[in-house]
Amino acid sequence: MKFYIDSAIIEEVSDIASWGILSGVTTNPSLIAKSGQDFRETIIKICDIVKGPVSAEVTAEDAPTMIKQGKEFANWHECVIVKLPITTEGLKACKALSHQGIPTNLTLCFSVNQALLCARAGAKYVSPFIGRLEDINEDGLRLIENIKEVFDKHNLKTEIIAASIRTPQHITASAKAGAHIATIPYKIFAPLVKHPLTDTGLEKFLQDWKSVCIEKTDNKC
Numbered sequence: 001m002k003f004y005i006d007s008a009i010i011e012e013v014s015d016i017a018s019w020g021i022l023s024g025v026t027t028n029p030s031l032i033a034k035s036g037q038d039f040r041e042t043i044i045k046i047c048d049i050v051k052g053p054v055s056a057e058v059t060a061e062d063a064p065t066m067i068k069q070g071k072e073f074a075n076w077h078e079c080v081i082v083k084l085p086i087t088t089e090g091l092k093a094c095k096a097l098s099h100q101g102i103p104t105n106l107t108l109c110f111s112v113n114q115a116l117l118c119a120r121a122g123a124k125y126v127s128p129f130i131g132r133l134e135d136i137n138e139d140g141l142r143l144i145e146n147i148k149e150v151f152d153k154h155n156l157k158t159e160i161i162a163a164s165i166r167t168p169q170h171i172t173a174s175a176k177a178g179a180h181i182a183t184i185p186y187k188i189f190a191p192l193v194k195h196p197l198t199d200t201g202l203e204k205f206l207q208d209w210k211s212v213c214i215e216k217t218d219n220k221c
């Protein structure tokens with residue numbers, strides 16, 4: 001499973017990119033608004049940093065305007081993935097853009113049927129939202145498992161992006177469920193690395209090493 005960051009804040013993207021584990025980025029209109037920066041400039045900067053797939057979401061509600069926006073975004077940078085909502089108009093735009101070789105990420109997926117439609121419309125990615133389903137007492141991780149099962153059964157190549165991630169446990173569970181990618185909020189990355197036994201183990205290694213150095217007479221440590 002690949003790691004994407006779900007953020008439009010350049011500093012956050014740069015920080016996680018510097019870890020050497022980042023494959024891509026997803027944004028949405030709320031994240032762009034939160035960044036307070038220009039949409040086009042932000043997407044181009046992020047593409048230059050990550051040099052991998054970067055989702056930029058359309059804001060139109062009808063297919064012809066979605067297609068127009070999608071083509072414009074795709075011209076900004078070769079890494080741009082056009083993000084479309086799963087609506088009838090979004091599916092039409094997905095089909096048209098995919099047909100023209102423009103990759104798409106279909107977002108706000110909450111059911112297997114929606115995911116199946118996206119795959120048939122030629123979506124490169126589909127993004128099922130785990131956290132928002134859990135918010136209404138539904139099983140978001142089961143949705144990932146079910147989509148993976150039917151995609152495998154029907155040999156559908158659309159990649160599953162586990163989205164709306166709220167906890168580190170969501171990431172392990174998404175990987176076990178077969179998601180190809182997890183798109184993760186910035187604040188969830190640090191807890192993925194941390195383990196108290198790593199910290200105490202390292203402290204002891206360094207203490208032992210220093211005590212040997214101090215004992216040595218030639219002072220070569």
Ligand code: E4P
Binds near residue numbers: 006028129131
């Ligand atoms: C995915 O592409 C979305 O941007 C995102 O994961 C939404 O997450 P939220 O439910 O935390 O807003």
